[in-house]
Amino acid sequence: MMSSDAVEENEEESSILVWMTGLAFLAAIIAIFIYVPTERTEGVVQRIMYFHIPSAWLSFFAFFVVFICSILFLWKKEREWDIYAHASAEIGVIFCSLVLITGPIWARPIWGAWWVWDARLTSTLILWIIYVAYLMLRAQSEAGSMRARYAAVLGIVGFLDIPLIHFSVLWWRAFHPQPKVISSEGIGKGMEIGMLATLGISLCAFTLLYFLLMGVRVRQEKLKDEIDRLKRETLYSS
Amino acid sequence: MDYLGFLFAANAFVWGGIIYYVFTLKQRNRALEKDLELLKETLSREG
Numbered sequence: 506m507m508s509s510d511a512v513e514e515n516e517e518e519s520s521i522l523v524w525m526t527g528l529a530f531l532a533a534i535i536a537i538f539i540y541v542p543t544e545r546t547e548g549v550v551q552r553i554m555y556f557h558i559p560s561a562w563l564s565f566f567a568f569f570v571v572f573i574c575s576i577l578f579l580w581k582k583e584r585e586w587d588i589y590a591h592a593s594a595e596i597g598v599i600f601c602s603l604v605l606i607t608g609p610i611w612a613r614p615i616w617g618a619w620w621v622w623d624a625r626l627t628s629t630l631i632l633w634i635i636y637v638a639y640l641m642l643r644a645q646s647e648a649g650s651m652r653a654r655y656a657a658v659l660g661i662v663g664f665l666d667i668p669l670i671h672f673s674v675l676w677w678r679a680f681h682p683q684p685k686v687i688s689s690e691g692i693g694k695g696m697e698i699g700m701l702a703t704l705g706i707s708l709c710a711f712t713l714l715y716f717l718l719m720g721v722r723v724r725q726e727k728l729k730d731e732i733d734r735l736k737r738e739t740l741y742s743s
Numbered sequence: 744m745d746y747l748g749f750l751f752a753a754n755a756f757v758w759g760g761i762i763y764y765v766f767t768l769k770q771r772n773r774a775l776e777k778d779l780e781l782l783k784e785t786l787s788r789e790g
C-alpha cells in the first residue's frame with residue numbers, strides 16, 4: 506500500500522492539475538466564444554472545430570498510449586502497463602465517441618448530410634469499434650494474464666488504423682477537409698493566427714484533461730487490485 | 744449562415760460527455776471506498 510506521504514503528494518499533484526485544467530478550459534471557452542473571429546464561409550458553426558479537433562487529438566493520443574503500454578506489457582509482463590493501457594483505452598473511447606458525435610453535427614449544415622461513408626469518417630468509426638471491442642473483451646472475460654495479453658494484442662492492432670485515418674484524406678477522394686494544422690505547407694500555415702491560437706489553447710486544455718483523467722483511472726485500478734489482493738488473503742486465512 | 748443550434752448541440756454533447764464520465768469516475772471511487780471500508784471492518788473483526 507502507498508505511504509501517507511506518497512498519498513498526500515499525489516493529492517497535491519492532482520489538485521494542481523485540476524486547477525491547471527480548469528484554467529485552461531476557461532481560457533479555451535473565452536477564446537472560442539469571445540476572442541476568435543467567425544469564419545467567413547461556414548459562419549458560427551465552424552467553432553465546433555475547437556472541440557472536434559482536440560477531442561480527436563485526445564483520443565488518438567490515448568490510443569497511442571494504449572499501443573505503447575500494450576507493447577511494454579507484452580515485453581515486460583508487468584501489470585502496471587496493463588493498467589495504463591486499460592485506463593487510456595477507456596478515455597480514448599469516450600473522446601472518440603465525442604468526435605463521432607460532433608463531426609456529424611458540424612457536417613449537417615455544411616455538407617447537407619449527417620454522415621457520408623467517406624474514408625476518414627469510416628476509418629474513424631472502425632477505430633471506435635475496435636477499442637469498444639477492446640473494452641468489451643476486458644469486461645467480459647475473467648481477470649488474468651490471458652485477458653491482458655489478448656487485450657494488448659487488440660490494443661496494438663487497433664492503433665494501426667490511426668495512420669490510415671490521417672492519410673485517408675490525402676490518399677482518397679474525401680468529403681472531409683484536408684489537414685490544416687499539419688499540412689504540406691507546414692505546421693499551422695493553413696490557418697489564421699487567431700484561430701490557430703484558439704485551437705492551441707483548446708488542445709492544451711484537452712491534453713491536461715487527459716492526464717487528469719488518467720491519474721484518477723490509474724489510481725482506481727491500483728486500488729481495485731489492492732482490494733482484490735486483500736480479499737484473497739482474507740479468504741485464504743479464514 | 745447562422746447555425747447556433749448546431750453549435751449549441753455540439754457543445755452540449757462535449758460537456759455532457761465529459762461531465763457524465765467524471766460522474767461515473769466519482770461513483771466508482773465511492774464504490775471502491777465502500778469496498779475498502781467493508782474489508783477493513785472484516786479484518787478488524789477477525790483480529
